[in-house]
Amino acid sequence: MPKLKILEFPDPRLRTKATPVQVVDDELRALIDDMFETMYDAPGIGLAATQVDVHKRLLVADVSIDKDAPYVLINPEILEKDGITVTDEGCLSVPGFYEEIERAEHIRVRYLDRDGIDIVLDVHGLLAVCIQHEMDHLDGKLFVDYLSEVKRTRIRKKLEKEHRLLAEGVA
Ligand code: GNR
């Protein structure tokens, strides 16, 4: 299956607020399979539909070492959050940049799985961080938004330069 193209900051399409999924059908499951392939190939531990220019409330994640613990969250909602954890975060849409970001250590999240079943799950640690990072994407938010404007601007200029060089066929 084709690997999907991942949008990169500062692409304005990453600022789109995704809309709820209405039907969990085979067409959606085909997209989910393509998202997993794209995420594992990147490689990354999570991917939001927004990043592949599909503006539906859908994310995939797998934080396991062996890449054998896939999660699909459709229309995710955070019911509860507590605790604070700091993680050196990266993002496939902000390649090459890593910064410490504070998130809730525990979340209780409600979502539909790939069969359309309503699930409530308590999540801790890296998976909780990843789900919060992916849910931000669905609202058009990126981890760089938590940084100072000086840092965000520096990252934007470096990526814009990379994109310009790539378009010119230099790199
Ligand atoms: O691959 C990824 N690693 C990661 C590390 C720390 C916190 C969040 C993430 S998510 C990221 C993949 C990605 O960009 N998902 O949107």
Ligand code: NI
């Ligand atoms: Ni990301």
